[in-house]
Amino acid sequence: MIQSHFNPFDSVAVPVLQPLPLELYRRAGVDVWMLRLDQVHPQVSGNKWYKLKYALQDLMARGERRVLTFGGAYSNHVHALAFAGQALGIETVGVIRGEPAYAANPTLSDARAWGMQLEFVDRATYRNKQDPAFEQQLHNRLGNFGVIAEGGFGPLGLMGCREMLAGVEDVAGFDLICVAAGTGGTMAGLIAARPEPSRLLGFSALKGGDFLYADIAALLQLAGEDDPGGWALQLDAHGGGYARSSPLLAAFMAAFQHSTGVALDPVYTGKMVLRFNQMVAQREIAAGSRVLLIHTGGLQGLRGMEKTLYDQGNAYRGELPL
Numbered sequence: 001m002i003q004s005h006f007n008p009f010d011s012v013a014v015p016v017l018q019p020l021p022l023e024l025y026r027r028a029g030v031d032v033w034m035l036r037l038d039q040v041h042p043q044v045s046g047n048k049w050y051k052l053k054y055a056l057q058d059l060m061a062r063g064e065r066r067v068l069t070f071g072g073a074y075s076n077h078v079h080a081l082a083f084a085g086q087a088l089g090i091e092t093v094g095v096i097r098g099e100p101a102y103a104a105n106p107t108l109s110d111a112r113a114w115g116m117q118l119e120f121v122d123r124a125t126y127r128n129k130q131d132p133a134f135e136q137q138l139h140n141r142l143g144n145f146g147v148i149a150e151g152g153f154g155p156l157g158l159m160g161c162r163e164m165l166a167g168v169e170d171v172a173g174f175d176l177i178c179v180a181a182g183t184g185g186t187m188a189g190l191i192a193a194r195p196e197p198s199r200l201l202g203f204s205a206l207k208g209g210d211f212l213y214a215d216i217a218a219l220l221q222l223a224g225e226d227d228p229g230g231w232a233l234q235l236d237a238h239g240g241g242y243a244r245s246s247p248l249l250a251a252f253m254a255a256f257q258h259s260t261g262v263a264l265d266p267v268y269t270g271k272m273v274l275r276f277n278q279m280v281a282q283r284e285i286a287a288g289s290r291v292l293l294i295h296t297g298g299l300q301g302l303r304g305m306e307k308t309l310y311d312q313g314n315a316y317r318g319e320l321p322l
């Protein structure tokens with residue numbers, strides 16, 4: 001039975017746009033706003049709401065009753081899909097990179113509670129996730145399912161991300177729009193939405209993020225979108241690598257939350273805002289600029305990390321760009 005009254009995609013997302021009154025921005029003459037996608041849904045949070053919307057609609061239209069996806073043990077995508085699947089009456093399977101012991105972490109505990117079946121694979125196997133032979137093996141073992149790629153990357157994810165800026169007041173009035181990038185799917189959707197005359201800057205959460213240029217171009221092409229240009233990637237925001245934290249990052253996130261009331265996550269949004277603020281401090285953002293920072297969510301991943309981040313942040317003794 002489809003429990004449509006629980007459908008997370010029933011209502012249109014109307015994310016809040018809020019000003020960020022930091023002293024750093026005031027001194028540099030930069031007007032900075034944040035788009036709170038982290039608040040669009042309590043469980044299907046951030047960009048994952050947009051990335052899953054059409055992918056799930058498509059599966060349901062094709063009569064698919066089961067969906068399989070891939071992700072890390074703290075994946076926001078896996079978490080969001082598990083919830084959405086249960087709400088829509090679709091069975092979910094998560095192929096998770098790492099050991100079965102991760103099943104007890106808060107992300108995967110939620111996923112299991114929402115009915116997701118978890119299949120743990122080692123890192124070498126996980127790397128084959130796009131290999132048709134690996135998918136066939138999974139079919140042999142698990143039966144029928146539709147696939148949503150890791151992170152919801154694909155033309156239908158792009159289609160949802162195009163709508164992120166739809167309701168934003170005077171979106172063309174922003175000179176610069178910043179977003180964190182993992183697979184680059186969200187960035188591709190924003191590029192396709194062409195919020196002229198804004199420039200788009202994507203902050204890679206991964207070390208060696210140059211692959212994003214090719215992946216974004218390929219996704220735009222697959223979705224039938226030509227590339228209007230006007231975008232770039234910031235490849236040095238990863239802070240040592242994907243999901244690596246540091247005393248600077250932890251102290252920055254705590255101080256940012258203290259000053260603005262906005263919680264950031266350490267994997268994506270924390271690294272983006274830290275790097276953006278460093279750019280402002282170094283006067284790399286022209287005075288008079290109006291900037292939009294997109295909060296893509298990910299706060300569920302903070303659970304269980306609070307103490308580590310608190311201790312790391314406390315150990316930091318340097319300056320903070322605020």
Ligand SMILES: *Cc1c(COP(=O)(O)O)cnc(C)c1O
Nearest residue numbers: 182183184185186268296297298
């Ligand atoms: C998944 C995720 C991203 C990365 O989105 P991509 O479309 O894969 O680039 C950014 N921020 C948060 C909080 C995420 O969960």
